[in-house]
Amino acid sequence: MAGRQDELVREQAVVDRLYDRLDELRASTRARLAAVRREGSVGTPQNRSERDAFATLYEDRAAQLDAVEDRLVFGRLDLSDATTRYVGRIGLADDEHRSLLTDWRAPAATAFYRATALHPGDVRRRRHLVTQRRSVTGVEDEVLDLDALADDGGGVPDGDGVLAASSLSGEGALLASLASRRTGRMTDIVATIQAEQDRIIRADLAGALVVQGGPGTGKTAVALHRAAYLLYAHRRLLERSGVLLVGPSRAFLRYIDQVLPSLGETGVVATTIGELVPGVRATATERPAVAEIKGRLLWRDVVRRAVRARERVPAADLPVRVEGHDYVIRRRDVRDAIARARRSHKPHNEARPVFVREMLSKLVDQYRADVDSELTPEDVSMVTEDLRAHREVRVALNLAWFPLTPQRLVSDLFAKPHRLAEAAPELTAAERELLRRPADSPWTDDDVPLLDEAAELLGEDDSLARAEARAREAERAAELEYARSVLQSTGAGGGLVDAETLAARFETTGPRLTTAERAATDRSWTYGHVVVDEAQELSPMAWRALVRRVPTRSMTVVGDVAQTSSAAGARSWAEALDPVLRGSWRLEELTVSYRTPAEVADAAQRMAAAAGLPTSPLTAARQVDGSLELTRVAPAAGSGHPGLAGEAVAQATAVARTFVAADGSGRVAVIAAADRVTGLSDALAAALPEALGQPEAERLLAQRPEDAQLLVLDPRSAKGLEFDAVVLVEPAAVVDGDGGASDLYVAMTRPTQRLVVVHSRSLPEGIVERVAA
Ligand SMILES: Nc1ncnc2c1ncn2[C@@H]1O[C@H](COP(=O)(O)OP(=O)(O)OP(=O)(O)O)[C@@H](O)[C@H]1O
Secondary structure, three states: OHHHHHHHHHHHHHHHHHHHHHHHHHHHHHHHHHHHHHHOOOOOHHHHHHHHHHHHHHHHHHHHHHHOOOOOEEEEEEEOOOOEEEEEOOOEEOOOOOEEEEEOOOHHHHHHHHOOOOOOOOEEEEEEEEEEOOEEEEEEEEEOOHHHHHHOOOOOOOOOOOOOOOOOOOHHHHHHHHHOOOOOOOOOOOOOOOHHHHHHHOOOOOOEEEEEEOOOOOHHHHHHHHHHHHHHHOHHHHHHHOEEEEEOOHHHHHHHOOHHHHOOOOOEEEEEHHHOOOOOOOOEOOOHHHHHHHHOOOHHHHHHHHHHOOEOOOOOOEEEEEOOEEEEEOHHHHHHHHHHHHHOOOOHHHHHHHHHHHHHHHHHHHHHHHHOOOOOHHHHHHHHHHHHHOHHHHHHHHHHEOOOOHHHHHHHHHHOHHHHHHHOOOOOHHHHHHHOOOOOOOOEOOOHHHHHHHHHHHOOOHHHHHHHHHHHHHHHHHHHHHHHHHHHHHOOOOOOOOHHHHHHHHOOOOOOOOHHHHHHHOOOOOOOEEEEOOHHHOOHHHHHHHHHOOOOOOEEEEEOOOOOOOOOOOOOHHHHHHHHHOOOEEEEEEOEEOOOOHHHHHHHHHHHHHOOOOOOOOEEOOOOOOOEEEEEOOOOOOOOOHHHHHHHHHHHHHHHHHHOOOOOOOOEEEEOOHHHHHHHHHHHHHHHHHHHOHHHHHHHHOOOHHHOOEEEEOHHHHOOOOEEEEEEEOHHHHHHOOOHHHHHHHHHOOEEEEEEEEEOOOOOOOOOOOOOO
């Protein structure tokens, strides 16, 4: 063991040096930040704005340096020119700019993930360093060029050498990471990215890349590491335009929210479809049949027609009397004014001033004809203002060109049957009836793409724009005042620069926000790249809303069409993407399951195949003894299945004893059809004190749902998440639910260690392997 010990000592010296360097950089960044802050808010606005910019820069850098503490360095490459390269979370150099540590995203680190015994390139040996806090606790070597190492007397250190021909890179480190207890938060995989994943992570920025893969193949991990890679490789472009990450739910976004910061990236905007439109928050869930209808692309036309319906020629001419004069709001004039406003090609609300201006000028013409004399410009503006202020005129013009918000437009469509009938003739009466709901109903995820469509066609409400313009004017006046005071106090200005020019130079562009903050509050922001996870759930209308936000179509789309549970989601990528991306997307596939043990993955694959789901091939990376348990319960007499619930609770507490630790690690989920969740949850809570003891029961029951180590949930809520162990209750009932066999596929593939299936009905086909007679 002496060889191995020596290696550990040598590596520890390197690791110490790297952490020392990290500490030095932290200290100097903090010192600079403190110096900038000390200067405070004195000086010209320009000085202040420069200082703010530096403060933000140093704050970001300090946060980045703090975030890389854990496993700062994890790899080493021994190259054929006898040099050594260390790979870690960030790049570090010494004072003379000599590289000490290579950022995992740099081209020089690619070989760490890609070199194989067959194609070693210039790599002779790849070493994985295992560290705990700042100590090196293990090394794992893969010798890629056996001849070269034998020549110079090198070799595989004893202990943890791994097969050079292994298909998994850094197998020991990988398997250790896969078997580790789950914490309820996803961790990065930067030390053990596999070659097929690395190729996707580093793929070109341009175009839409679709990553299809079965459950647990690392799609989410790959999508997040790709976002970090793209920000590194295209920093100038993406820092200005931003990266948008779209996930299926807030709970999911919380599950993954530490991954990017741990990779030193904090500027990504994360959202769900339900939060895509600022000012709207979807809180309700749609019935599947309604979700399917709302997802259809026909809403493109429906929303357009609904907007057009608010630009309308009245049924008859309307006489009005204003300040003693008689006018007629003529149908012909309204028709012409509508045509003129439409020709401006502006969105509805923004084109409204054109319509109003046109109508008022027609009415002034009537006045002119009436008084039969030339009008001075003052006369014209007085008459125009009288007309504009007159209530009846206002009402008539509003009816002809109604200013409205996206919320009002969409809500009216569902609350007023005649509006929907007029705008959506392609829907059947039964479908329209399904959509009907009161005007004040809460928004659902499926409404949001329709609201976005409406916002696009309506544009800003000009009353809002006017209010903003007034606010800007006030701000500008304040700046002008400030500039005057500067001119006075410095004695400058002798005809060379006036207060207004100076004010224009000082003019701020609003509060100083980061790209991410600005992007998140601006509906019309266009991003440099969009990453979509669980993308199979998106409806055609949701795709439209997303594509609108990335005109370059630079996207990473990850998902699994065999796991689709939304009625509006995709069953094939071509069906989902061709209408919006017109064939300009490329497909990659991931096929190794890193999460689910082989026995469980195989059962899930058999079930999915028997149910006809469009699965990708799936090979499990590891075997775990006893990972699949099937428990049949006899249906109990009387109402419901108390026997089933009782057994589920007993199994859940038993696995909790094995997997849930008091230090907060370990996660166990009971997954059941949605209508059983509350009952099972109550039964489990009631059983805990006796099963696990009062203190442990209290500890577990006090946990917030998002941190719960033992919880009951339905398959849809479990999507994208993982647990050490899962107790799956009555799979046949899961298949009977809205998500069908896809939901069961999701439920079966959540555990990293053990799946316990408790059932009273027959198991869906495939779960049990049929042995040929
Ligand atoms: N190269 C790797 N090294 C270590 N762990 C990995 C690697 N690839 C994936 N994993 C782990 O495998 C698990 C599954 O990954 P992930 O959640 O990204 O899969 P997924 O394909 O998105 O799954 P699902 O389809 O169920 O949403 C995670 O715990 C992830 O950290």
